[in-house]
Amino acid sequence: MSDSNKDKNVQVLLVDDERHFREILAKRLVQRGITTLEASGGEDALKLLEKNAIDVIVLDVKMPGMNGIETLRLVKEKYPSIEVIMLTGHASTRDGVDGIKSGAFDYLTKPVEFEQLLRKIRQAEHKIRRSEAAKKEAEFREHIKQKMAINERLVALGTIAAGVAHEINNPLAIIKDAAGWVKQILAKPEMVDIPRKADFEKALDRIDSSTDRARRITQQLLQVVKTQSSEAVDPANMKEVDLRKLVGECIALVELEASYKKINISLETSGETPIVQTDPYQLAQVLLNLLTNAIQATGEGGRICVAVHASQKQAEVTIQDTGCGIPKEHLDKIFEPFFSTKTAGEGTGMGLYISRNIVSKLGGKMTVESQPGKGTAFIISLPL
Ligand SMILES: Nc1ncnc2c1ncn2[C@@H]1O[C@H](COP(=O)(O)OP(=O)(O)O)[C@@H](O)[C@H]1O
Numbered sequence: 001m002s003d004s005n006k007d008k009n010v011q012v013l014l015v016d017d018e019r020h021f022r023e024i025l026a027k028r029l030v031q032r033g034i035t036t037l038e039a040s041g042g043e044d045a046l047k048l049l050e051k052n053a054i055d056v057i058v059l060d061v062k063m064p065g066m067n068g069i070e071t072l073r074l075v076k077e078k079y080p081s082i083e084v085i086m087l088t089g090h091a092s093t094r095d096g097v098d099g100i101k102s103g104a105f106d107y108l109t110k111p112v113e114f115e116q117l118l119r120k121i122r123q124a125e126h127k128i129r130r131s132e133a134a135k136k137e138a139e140f141r142e143h144i145k146q147k148m149a150i151n152e153r154l155v156a157l158g159t160i161a162a163g164v165a166h167e168i169n170n171p172l173a174i175i176k177d178a179a180g181w182v183k184q185i186l187a188k189p190e191m192v193d194i195p196r197k198a199d200f201e202k203a204l205d206r207i208d209s210s211t212d213r214a215r216r217i218t219q220q221l222l223q224v225v226k227t228q229s230s231e232a233v234d235p236a237n238m239k240e241v242d243l244r245k246l247v248g249e250c251i252a253l254v255e256l257e258a259s260y261k262k263i264n265i266s267l268e269t270s271g272e273t274p275i276v277q278t279d280p281y282q283l284a285q286v287l288l289n290l291l292t293n294a295i296q297a298t299g300e301g302g303r304i305c306v307a308v309h310a311s312q313k314q315a316e317v318t319i320q321d322t323g324c325g326i327p328k329e330h331l332d333k334i335f336e337p338f339f340s341t342k343t344a345g346e347g348t349g350m351g352l353y354i355s356r357n358i359v360s361k362l363g364g365k366m367t368v369e370s371q372p373g374k375g376t377a378f379i380i381s382l383p384l
């Protein structure tokens with residue numbers, strides 16, 4: 001639950017046709033710090049819901065006109081996140097059961113015991129806040145996933161473009177040289193009288209200027225890719241980040257995935273409180289990449305230990321797994337773009353390349369230690 005949710009006051013709508021009962025109850029709720037609106041029936045309630053953000057409805061079942069169950073169904077259809085507590089007559093708990101079947105949070109029988117109602121309201125509020133938090137987390141996860149996928153594709157495209165530009169530069173240089181060489185020969189005295197000499201010269205000039213143009217294009221392309229990948233971090237995104245908290249949030253995001261393979265992820269912290277000045281989204285991307293790699297490399301029932309350690313000068317995050325390890329001959333290749341030992345659907349080979357770029361943009365370093373067959377540790381260190 002975030003702080004803003006804790007501070008947010010629960011808004012209750014009390015729906016009952018007995019005015020006296022309703023007014024007394026509303027007064028007592030307000031006395032206990034609960035913002036309470038009143039409605040005398042179902043139609044009235046639905047009208048109020050259009051203009052007010054209500055969290056919990058306390059709804060009488062027996063009302064003239066639209067009864068409680070009908071009102072409940074309409075409310076749940078239009079506002080599924082609102083929780084409804086039904087109030088039923090003493091001898092008609094059946095109504096309560098019907099209510100729950102139609103989506104009510106719970107029911108109480110009249111006469112209402114005030115403290116019990118208050119507890120129910122608090123429970124309903126708690127349920128709402130929990131599902132709000134879960135929704136936020138799912139959104140954050142989706143956002144990061146999308147960002148990662150787009151970023152990986154962009155960097156991959158840029159890397160290909162840079163490679164192509166680089167490769168094309170060599171033949172272009174050869175063409176330009178060769179054209180220059182032919183032009184020099186044409187300039188020799190013995191060539192003075194050859195037929196259509198001027199046409200040849202014109203053609204050579206066109207080859208020369210066209211290769212220049214092609215080279216300018218490849219150079220611009222290289223420049224764009226270079227400035228993109230070495231781009232300084234956007235200062236607007238830099239924030240004071242509690243590294244321990246960020247690591248914890250990233251672990252929570254991959255826990256479900258790990259649970260499919262019965263992998264246990266632990267978090268250990270030591271030293272000072274690791275507050276780093278950094279871009280939390282980019283750093284989360286790095287951590288998620290490393291955690292995902294660790295999960296993919298680790299077999300059923302394995303372990304991943306994440307440790308955050310901070311000293312005066314730097315903070316270190318170690319992600320250690322009990323996975324397959326990395327053979328020695330791969331160790332210096334894994335940070336290269338497109339290096340992957342996974343199938344096309346599972347890996348792009350861009351994760352570590354991007355991650356290392358991000359870490360160095362943030363002023364830190366990323367290293368790896370691995371024992372084939374035993375496991376791997378990736379270590380990120382960031383200046384404090
Ligand atoms: N924790 C790890 N354990 C074993 N191998 C790993 C680990 N992390 C990365 N690797 C190796 O490094 C390669 C590159 O990783 P990465 O750049 O993230 O690309 P991808 O995961 O898409 O293959 C992986 O394909 C894998 O062979």
Ligand SMILES: [Mg+2]
Nearest residue numbers: 289293351352
């Ligand atoms: Mg990866």
